[in-house]
Amino acid sequence: MSTPSSTPLKAGTQRLIPLNHALPWIIAAVFLLILPYIFDSRSALTIMNQMAITIVFALSYNMLLGQGGMLSFGHAVYMGLGGFFSMHVLNWMSDDPWISLPFLPIFGGLFGLMFAIMIGAFSTRRAGTVFAMISLGVGELVAAMSVIIVIFFGGEEGVSGDRTELLDFFGMSFGPQRQVYYLTAVWLLIAALGMYLYSRTPIGRIANAVRDNEERAEFLGYSQRHVRWISFCASGFFAGIAGALFAINFEILTEENLNLATSGSILLVTFLGGVGFFVGPIIGAIVFTLLQTVLSLYTEIWALYLGILFVSTVMFFPFGLTGLLAIHIQPWKLGKISHLVVPYAKMFIPAVVGVLSAAAVLEILFHARHAGLGEEEMNLYGITFDSHAAMPLIIAIVLAVASFFALVKLAPGLKAAWDEATHMGGAKQ
Amino acid sequence: MSVPAIELRNLEKSFGLAKIIQGVNLKIGKGERHAIIGPNGAGKSTLFNLITGKYTPTAGQVLMHGTDVSGMKPYQINRMGLSRSFQITNIFHNMTVFENVRCGLLWSMGYKYSFWHMVNRQRDLTEKADEILEQINLSSRRNMVAGALAYAEQRALEIGITIAGGADIIMLDEPCAGMSHSETDLIVDLIRKVTEDKTLIIVEHDMGVIFDLADRISVLVYGEIIESDTPEKVRASTAVQEAYLGTTVEEA
Amino acid sequence: MSLFIVNILDGFVTGLLLFMLCSGLTLIFSMMGVLNFAHASFYMLGAYFAYQISLLTGFWVGLIVAPVIVGVIGAFIERYGLRRVHKYGHVPELIFTFGLALLIEEIVQFFWGKSQMAYEAPEILDFAAFSIAGNTFPAYKVFMIFVALGIFLVLLYILTKTRVGMTIQAALSYPETVQNLGHNVPLVFMGVFGVGTAMAGLAGVIAGPVLGTFPGMAVLLGSIVFVTIVIGGLGSLWGALAASLIIGWLQTFAASYNVRMEDILTGLGFTKPEPIWDSAWQDLWTLTLPQIGPILPYLLMIIVLVVRPQGLFGKRET
Numbered sequence: 001m002s003t004p005s006s007t008p009l010k011a012g013t014q015r016l017i018p019l020n021h022a023l024p025w026i027i028a029a030v031f032l033l034i035l036p037y038i039f040d041s042r043s044a045l046t047i048m049n050q051m052a053i054t055i056v057f058a059l060s061y062n063m064l065l066g067q068g069g070m071l072s073f074g075h076a077v078y079m080g081l082g083g084f085f086s087m088h089v090l091n092w093m094s095d096d097p098w099i100s101l102p103f104l105p106i107f108g109g110l111f112g113l114m115f116a117i118m119i120g121a122f123s124t125r126r127a128g129t130v131f132a133m134i135s136l137g138v139g140e141l142v143a144a145m146s147v148i149i150v151i152f153f154g155g156e157e158g159v160s161g162d163r164t165e166l167l168d169f170f171g172m173s174f175g176p177q178r179q180v181y182y183l184t185a186v187w188l189l190i191a192a193l194g195m196y197l198y199s200r201t202p203i204g205r206i207a208n209a210v211r212d213n214e215e216r217a218e219f220l221g222y223s224q225r226h227v228r229w230i231s232f233c234a235s236g237f238f239a240g241i242a243g244a245l246f247a248i249n250f251e252i253l254t255e256e257n258l259n260l261a262t263s264g265s266i267l268l269v270t271f272l273g274g275v276g277f278f279v280g281p282i283i284g285a286i287v288f289t290l291l292q293t294v295l296s297l298y299t300e301i302w303a304l305y306l307g308i309l310f311v312s313t314v315m316f317f318p319f320g321l322t323g324l325l326a327i328h329i330q331p332w333k334l335g336k337i338s339h340l341v342v343p344y345a346k347m348f349i350p351a352v353v354g355v356l357s358a359a360a361v362l363e364i365l366f367h368a369r370h371a372g373l374g375e376e377e378m379n380l381y382g383i384t385f386d387s388h389a390a391m392p393l394i395i396a397i398v399l400a401v402a403s404f405f406a407l408v409k410l411a412p413g414l415k416a417a418w419d420e421a422t423h424m425g426g427a428k429q
Numbered sequence: 430m431s432v433p434a435i436e437l438r439n440l441e442k443s444f445g446l447a448k449i450i451q452g453v454n455l456k457i458g459k460g461e462r463h464a465i466i467g468p469n470g471a472g473k474s475t476l477f478n479l480i481t482g483k484y485t486p487t488a489g490q491v492l493m494h495g496t497d498v499s500g501m502k503p504y505q506i507n508r509m510g511l512s513r514s515f516q517i518t519n520i521f522h523n524m525t526v527f528e529n530v531r532c533g534l535l536w537s538m539g540y541k542y543s544f545w546h547m548v549n550r551q552r553d554l555t556e557k558a559d560e561i562l563e564q565i566n567l568s569s570r571r572n573m574v575a576g577a578l579a580y581a582e583q584r585a586l587e588i589g590i591t592i593a594g595g596a597d598i599i600m601l602d603e604p605c606a607g608m609s610h611s612e613t614d615l616i617v618d619l620i621r622k623v624t625e626d627k628t629l630i631i632v633e634h635d636m637g638v639i640f641d642l643a644d645r646i647s648v649l650v651y652g653e654i655i656e657s658d659t660p661e662k663v664r665a666s667t668a669v670q671e672a673y674l675g676t677t678v679e680e681a
Numbered sequence: 682m683s684l685f686i687v688n689i690l691d692g693f694v695t696g697l698l699l700f701m702l703c704s705g706l707t708l709i710f711s712m713m714g715v716l717n718f719a720h721a722s723f724y725m726l727g728a729y730f731a732y733q734i735s736l737l738t739g740f741w742v743g744l745i746v747a748p749v750i751v752g753v754i755g756a757f758i759e760r761y762g763l764r765r766v767h768k769y770g771h772v773p774e775l776i777f778t779f780g781l782a783l784l785i786e787e788i789v790q791f792f793w794g795k796s797q798m799a800y801e802a803p804e805i806l807d808f809a810a811f812s813i814a815g816n817t818f819p820a821y822k823v824f825m826i827f828v829a830l831g832i833f834l835v836l837l838y839i840l841t842k843t844r845v846g847m848t849i850q851a852a853l854s855y856p857e858t859v860q861n862l863g864h865n866v867p868l869v870f871m872g873v874f875g876v877g878t879a880m881a882g883l884a885g886v887i888a889g890p891v892l893g894t895f896p897g898m899a900v901l902l903g904s905i906v907f908v909t910i911v912i913g914g915l916g917s918l919w920g921a922l923a924a925s926l927i928i929g930w931l932q933t934f935a936a937s938y939n940v941r942m943e944d945i946l947t948g949l950g951f952t953k954p955e956p957i958w959d960s961a962w963q964d965l966w967t968l969t970l971p972q973i974g975p976i977l978p979y980l981l982m983i984i985v986l987v988v989r990p991q992g993l994f995g996k997r998e999t
Contacts, residue, residue, distance in 0.1 A: 065772075069772065071772050071775060073779070122983070122986055122987050123986075125990060128771055128772060129710075129714075129715075129716050129771060129775060130911070130915065132716070132772075132775055133716065133907050133910075133915075134982075134986060136904055136907055136908075137904070137907070137908050137911065137979045137982045137983065138979070138983070140904045140908075140976075140979055141976055141979035141980065141983070144979070145976065147972075148964060148968065148972060148973060148976070150963070150964050151961065151963060151964050197547065198544060200547050200548055200549060201543060201545065201546055201547060202540035202541065202542070202544075202546055202548055203542045203544045204544070204548075205528070205531070205535070205548055206532065206535060208521075208523075208524065209521050209524070212522065212523050212524070213520075213521055213522075215483075215503075215519065216515075216590075217532070218502070218503040218507070219481065219503050219504070219507055219512065220507060220512075220532060220533050220535075220536060220590070220594060221504050221507040221508045221535075221536030221537065221594060222535075222536060223502065226542065230544070260900065260904065264779065264783065267776065267779065268780075268783075271776060301791060303783075303787050304784075304787040304788065304790075304791055307780065307783045307784035307786075307787045308784065310780045310783065310784075311762075311777070311780040311783075314766060314773060314776055314777045314780050315765055315766060315777065318766070318769050318773055369791075369794075370794060
């Protein structure tokens with residue numbers, strides 16, 4: 001079938017899917033397959049499912065923000081509506097089921113799509129600030145509706161269901177957590193692949209073009225509004241799938257699935273991972289879920305830490321974690337990545353001490369302010385002390401300040417190493 | 430006379446109280462190379478934006494091949510076969526050179542809003558895009574990010590995107606702005622090559638380019654066309670010299 | 682009738698309060714092109730600072746000092762935060778202010794916890810100013826009206842009569858030109874941001890005792906503020922005023938007139954299905970006006986956007 005290309009320029013036109021394109025997907029599939037054998041506890045499965053759902057949701061969010069240049073403060077609406085609708089489908093069918101659970105996300109996706117078509121009709125007229133404000137208004141409207149339209153949203157208790165009541169799927173009832181994990185993992189692959197392929201279609205490419213320069217795209221025959229609308233619909237569809245997966249996993253949906261906090265946290269996840277990259281939201285979802293889980297186990301003020309992390313990401317690393325990794329590609333290609341090892345190693349200890357001691361300052365202050373009478377004793381990093389005493393606080397502050405100055409002192413060294421490592425030619429080997 | 434490619438009838442445009450274009454009548458025949466010149470602030474860019482649909486006329490009409498297009502959106506006018514370039518380089522800076530050209534091709538080659546084709550696998554698309562890169566001499570820059578190109582190369586790419594869709598009316602807004610002499614010569618050759626058999630409407634400050642390329646020249650002063658004729662006649666017109674340059678155009 | 686007058690006054694208070702936030706937001710947006718998502722967070726900071734100060738010195742010192750502190754913090758954030766993000770474009774700026782809103786809420790909880798503060802109106806204003814047929818109107822609300830109107834007049838005076846105001850107005854339309862004329866536009870930006878956030882702070886100081894001082898107060902008002910300026914037309918000060926008052930009245934009236942859908946439907950000749958909780962139309966039958974009051978601003982926004990995308994007073998399509 002495939003004829004040898006006549007010039008190297010036309011390498012992109014072969015018919016067969018090149019192995020190097022399929023390879024990451026195969027690796028991902030294998031990885032997802034064996035993951036529950038590595039982490040097999042119930043809580044681990046729950047966290048992995050949570051991650052998978054967040055990944056689908058974040059990828060769909062990035063279809064708006066990263067690929068289409070649309071900042072949404074109301075994306076939870078499409079996930080939530082998809083989830084609520086799936087839950088109703090599940091309940092309607094429970095008496096006389098004619099599908100099995102793995103097909104439920106299709107309903108969620110279609111419902112998300114339907115609402116995206118309706119809302120997108122007027123919200124995608126403009127990108128940027130106006131789009132952001134409308135998405136916020138629509139988000140608040142739908143969230144507020146949840147206490148009014150009780151028949152659909154179930155009021156304050158929400159809507160719940162039993163996922164095992166549909167037809168068995170090759171003998172699986174989806175009662176056990178592990179079966180649900182595989183269902184979620186398969187849908188994760190399908191959705192991620194779908195969104196990846198979407199970005200390589202004419203509409204996907206033009207969505208990028210409209211994001212970068214909407215005026216130019218108009219003069220190439222494309223209506224910026226239609227392009228945004230289509231992207232918006234596609235994004236709503238995948239968000240709806242994420243919602244259905246949520247419904248399957250947690251068997252309950254409430255107002256919380258629709259509100260501004262959920263919409264905001266997916267922005268946080270996506271931005272943290274890096275909006276400019278396809279894998280950005282994936283990395284963001286994994287890191288965010290882990291951080292949230294771990295931090296909330298150890299500290300009451302975890303949300304404060306996440307807020308600080310988010311604001312510093314926007315200020316100092318606008319390309320997110322993936323961007324941070326991506327800037328190392330050039331030194332890697334030049335074979336100079338080793339130049340960075342020593343400066344990084346030097347900074348490692350002050351950085352860790354700095355972060356831990358700064359956190360200690362916050363923890364001590366928080367404890368001192370909010371602990372009840374007679375509970376002055378606090379435990380931090382395995383040390384027990386009185387949070388109202390001055391000494392621990394002073395030690396923490398001194399450590400934090402000292403490591404900050406150490407980092408400032410080490411910074412020029414890193415910068416020099418960095419310049420050297422990204423500079424072509426020179427002292428290589 | 431056959432239907433003109435572009436016809437302007439009593440075209441007017443005001444911004445608030447300022448009347449920028451005051452009753453322009455103009456016919457540009459098929460296959461004509463038509464230049465619009467005039468001093469700064471004469472309304473050349475406004476006229477361009479009126480024809481291409483960026484602005485809606487306050488009064489009057491724009492006809493394209495006899496069809497009234499006034500008030501249509503830029504993308505609708507583009508789909509009818511009119512393409513334009515911009516005075517300030519207006520390319521997709523984050524995309525590769527190849528992708529820039531490909532974006533210019535997608536609609537006209539029928540891919541439209543398709544989400545069931547993979548762009549990389551469309552042989553016709555790739556071949557056509559490479560062909561255009563060849564034409565504009567940017568094949569060697571194919572996979573470079575467009576924002577990293579030299580200025581003159583970006584201008585060439587701008588023209589490449591403009592002509593990619595195969596429009597039969599090409600409008601170029603100061604294609605030679607900010608270029609050196611040798612670069613200008615290259616671009617003029619390029620324009621001549623890529624607009625063969627097409628209707629060309631060009632705004633340019635470089636008189637050498639104008640007299641080199643144009644079949645006919647319209648002189649726009651304070652939103653009115655005071656002269657529209659062959660380069661020789663325009664050159665000889667005292668009205669033009671007085672109103673427009675205040676000096677002679679010999680220096681060109 | 683008397684209830685109507687009380688509602689007009691109540692709605693006026695709410696509207697003016699909204700406008701104190703919207704005017705600052707509009708000025709900042711028009712000049713810098715950035716919508717400050719954290720605007721309502723400065724309003725919250727105003728209330729908390731005023732509370733903290735009032736514990737030491739009483740209400741009146743807080744009224745003056747708290748907005749100043751908020752304004753200084755605002756100017757500081759503009760200088761060292763927003764300006765840094767500015768080069769990446771408007772969307773990252775908006776994301777930055779969104780992150781800021783999250784962070785400020787967390788910081789407030791860090792210091793003051795999750796419960797409502799006992800921030801009260803001063804005793805001297807704790808009496809009924811007048812009463813109309815049994816409906817009393819508290820003196821504190823009269824005070825709020827005077828503060829808000831006072832701020833409005835000062836703002837109007839500064840914008841139209843002073844040199845700084847002229848520069849601000851010019852910078853709204855032609856930032857580059859103004860810069861070329863030798864005005865220090867970044868400084869003006871910082872000042873406008875500071876004053877805008879200080880006004881939000883002042884709104885918080887006077888609203889705190891009435892609407893409650895708690896960590897959710899920013900979120901509660903924040904979305905309404907954005908909806909208001911979209912309805913009024915982004916960047917239009919008069920639009921913001923009109924939309925603020927409309928929303929103030931809309932919410933007040935919706936909350937106090939218990940119009941029931943049941944009565945309307947029966948009046949139209951429909952029969953109420955029994956039992957109601959088995960009907961698919963249960964939500965429609967049990968609907969009341971106070972219940973939909975909170976969503977009216979959002980509905981209004983959608984209607985305005987569909988009918989008149991530029992907003993009530995917006996000049997261009999936004």
